[in-house]
Amino acid sequence: MIRTIALFLLSAALFSALPPETNARPATAGQAASSDTTLVVGSKKFTENVILGWMATQLWRSSGFTADHRAELGGSRFLWEALVRGDIDAYPEYTGTLVQEILSGTDVTRSTLEETLAEYGISTTKPLGFNNTYAIGMRADHADSLGIESISDLRSHPDLRLGFSNEFMDRGDGWPSLKAAYDLTHEARGIDHDLAYRGLRAGQIDVIDFYSTDAEIGAYDLRVLEDSRNHFPEYRALFLYRTELDEQAPEAVHELRRLEGRLPADTMQQLNKRAKIDGIPEQRVSARLLNDTFELAETVTASTTTWVERLETRSVEHFILVGLSLGLAILLGIPLGIIAANVRIVGPGVLLLVGVMYTVPALALLAVMVPLVGLGRTPAVIALFLYSLLPIVWNTYTGLNDIARSLRESAEALGLTRMAQLFRVELPIAARSILAGIKIAAVINIGTATLGALIGAGGYGQPILTGIRRADLGLILEGTVPAAVLTIIVLGALEATERFMLPRGLR
Amino acid sequence: MIRLHGLTKRYGEVVAVDDVSLEMAAAQTTVLIGPSGCGKSTLLRLINGLIPADAGTVSVDGREITPAAPPRLRHRMGYVIQDGGLFPHLTGRGNVAILARHLDWSSERIRSRTSELAELVQLPVDRLEQYPNELSGGQRQRVSLMRALMLDPDVLLLDEPLGALDPMIRADLQSDLRDIFRSLDKTVVFVTHDLSEAAYVADEVVLLRNGRIEQSGSMDDLLHSPASEFARTFVQAQRSSLV
Numbered sequence: 001m002i003r004t005i006a007l008f009l010l011s012a013a014l015f016s017a018l019p020p021e022t023n024a025r026p027a028t029a030g031q032a033a034s035s036d037t038t039l040v041v042g043s044k045k046f047t048e049n050v051i052l053g054w055m056a057t058q059l060w061r062s063s064g065f066t067a068d069h070r071a072e073l074g075g076s077r078f079l080w081e082a083l084v085r086g087d088i089d090a091y092p093e094y095t096g097t098l099v100q101e102i103l104s105g106t107d108v109t110r111s112t113l114e115e116t117l118a119e120y121g122i123s124t125t126k127p128l129g130f131n132n133t134y135a136i137g138m139r140a141d142h143a144d145s146l147g148i149e150s151i152s153d154l155r156s157h158p159d160l161r162l163g164f165s166n167e168f169m170d171r172g173d174g175w176p177s178l179k180a181a182y183d184l185t186h187e188a189r190g191i192d193h194d195l196a197y198r199g200l201r202a203g204q205i206d207v208i209d210f211y212s213t214d215a216e217i218g219a220y221d222l223r224v225l226e227d228s229r230n231h232f233p234e235y236r237a238l239f240l241y242r243t244e245l246d247e248q249a250p251e252a253v254h255e256l257r258r259l260e261g262r263l264p265a266d267t268m269q270q271l272n273k274r275a276k277i278d279g280i281p282e283q284r285v286s287a288r289l290l291n292d293t294f295e296l297a298e299t300v301t302a303s304t305t306t307w308v309e310r311l312e313t314r315s316v317e318h319f320i321l322v323g324l325s326l327g328l329a330i331l332l333g334i335p336l337g338i339i340a341a342n343v344r345i346v347g348p349g350v351l352l353l354v355g356v357m358y359t360v361p362a363l364a365l366l367a368v369m370v371p372l373v374g375l376g377r378t379p380a381v382i383a384l385f386l387y388s389l390l391p392i393v394w395n396t397y398t399g400l401n402d403i404a405r406s407l408r409e410s411a412e413a414l415g416l417t418r419m420a421q422l423f424r425v426e427l428p429i430a431a432r433s434i435l436a437g438i439k440i441a442a443v444i445n446i447g448t449a450t451l452g453a454l455i456g457a458g459g460y461g462q463p464i465l466t467g468i469r470r471a472d473l474g475l476i477l478e479g480t481v482p483a484a485v486l487t488i489i490v491l492g493a494l495e496a497t498e499r500f501m502l503p504r505g506l507r
Numbered sequence: 508m509i510r511l512h513g514l515t516k517r518y519g520e521v522v523a524v525d526d527v528s529l530e531m532a533a534a535q536t537t538v539l540i541g542p543s544g545c546g547k548s549t550l551l552r553l554i555n556g557l558i559p560a561d562a563g564t565v566s567v568d569g570r571e572i573t574p575a576a577p578p579r580l581r582h583r584m585g586y587v588i589q590d591g592g593l594f595p596h597l598t599g600r601g602n603v604a605i606l607a608r609h610l611d612w613s614s615e616r617i618r619s620r621t622s623e624l625a626e627l628v629q630l631p632v633d634r635l636e637q638y639p640n641e642l643s644g645g646q647r648q649r650v651s652l653m654r655a656l657m658l659d660p661d662v663l664l665l666d667e668p669l670g671a672l673d674p675m676i677r678a679d680l681q682s683d684l685r686d687i688f689r690s691l692d693k694t695v696v697f698v699t700h701d702l703s704e705a706a707y708v709a710d711e712v713v714l715l716r717n718g719r720i721e722q723s724g725s726m727d728d729l730l731h732s733p734a735s736e737f738a739r740t741f742v743q744a745q746r747s748s749l750v
Contacts (some may be wrong), residue, residue, distance in 0.1 A: 064528030363703030365614045406588055406590060406592045406595060407592060407595075408590075409552075409557055409592070410586070410588065410593075410594070411594070412557060412581075413555055413557060413581060413584075413586035414581065414586070414605065414606050414654070415578040415580070415584075415606060416578065416579030416580040416605070416606065416609055417578050417580060417609075420609045420706040423608065423610075424605060425594055425605075428594075428597075429594065429595060429596055431596075503596050503597070503598075503638065504638050504641075505596050505597065505598070505639060505640055505641075506595055506596050
């Protein structure tokens, strides 16, 4: 464990030297605040939250601030941790999520919310208008044919198939308590929220959870089942921001507050529909609303990018993630493999440790990393580095261990120093095995790096996330195809290296 | 001169080398012979310090040899094993030169020494560009011998160097080896289980049994006046193969 922490720290130290990855824009004239700070907005990985994130970003930009939007981060926890750490300055959150989930370890209630947040140095705007509570529902025609109107009606149809988002399956006010509140006997399975709508339409599942402002409700003619027992708490949307903004950039807080009460449920449902059903980018949905209904100092424009530009950006991001983490893993993995093969007591420990590391699910590893090192490239590179260690360390170890004893003794008997034995004899003979380990690490790394998008590291995972969210196959392919091409290129390069490096005698 | 004093090596309950004291004269070829498991290879590995002794000492020209001894003491001892022990990632030339390169010899010096040795062991120079898996068994042993002789050591240790070869090649290499030993004037320790091979190359013979010296002296003594029942039986069993 100490070794793990040491690795974390070492990697963190290495990467703190990197330039921050902000695509900072030049500040416009007529500054409302000092321009040497870049304000950062975060948003969760669902459409409504992304739209709200853009609203804050665009309001800030139109009033002269330099603002970045880290869209589609992997979960409420990541955003909260990032806000408390100061990696982001504001993000859209919901009262229910705050009370039930994020602050569930405290004795917070709706009425003491502000005081509790203040302990973390966080402030909140007033609610923006709509209440996006959880709801469960089914296809209207299906509900009619079974005569189902409220959640309690589900009880008389125990064979209905329930598919709920993974977050709803786990959370305090989600499925377990709903099941208890309505005495339901159904078994439910976890499913990605965006896939759930497709499953419902295809008839693979009958009942799903959604949010009461989801665009699909009207668009697909869904029935919201009545919550007659008032089980679901309020989920009023608001912005959380770092309290220090009140002093450092009061104008920014003022801009955020302009959204208070301006977004009633039907407005939000409309915005969601435009983004999700009509396929208009969130950035433009948000810009249009702001330009139409707010008096802005400067018209907001959504920057539009072509797929070529996006591909270029994503490729650079992905390549940096893979290159840094794989490079580090090679630099540290080979020495660790050498230690494992040569130092008796430490050896098995090293092998076991990198093995155990590999069994930690990627999401869990990222979740551990965010409170420690924040969002973005650094935690992603550290996580990828840790994953890439296993094949490199183990293959180095195996390659060295498989060398015949007669060869080791010949090298020793010649009178080569231990170092010369290692570098002139053992490592070259183990090279084939080590290279095989590097190839495996590269493939794992390129695939896993797509998860980096969940914590704001960008890369090919970004279009995949957006694509899944919008059920847009084109966007999904925009991430998966280049990732496959990158894998082929990297493997080709490693293969060429192997041909070039390995002498005839080892082939 | 190699001097062993009270040398003992145990592997668990088995005593592989049991309180052996022996002197091997300089510029002579001493053959360690005995049935398999008699401790002859272990003795050789103790002499160049590949394994630590449980008791006793080894000294070569007055300097004590242990696994912790500085590598340069090993530069004075060449070592050849049964399958050659050549490194598969290096050509014959690379194998021969590995130690000289490590010691920063000039490439000119390496080249001329390699040519000299190739002539000595009668290996065509073009074979040196081949990798070990492209050479015949006999050629591999010749390369291995060149590698052992590269730094012109005073001592040459050979552990069944002909053991893996077929009879024709074996006969060839055997006579070449004898010529080389005679021309070089080195202290040679040669391990074999084959009496005719021993008779061919030996100045002195040491017969080992269960880690102890059964008889040591000239080949004539062993053949004509075996010192024990075991020595008699050992000689008898292989006599027919003697020329």
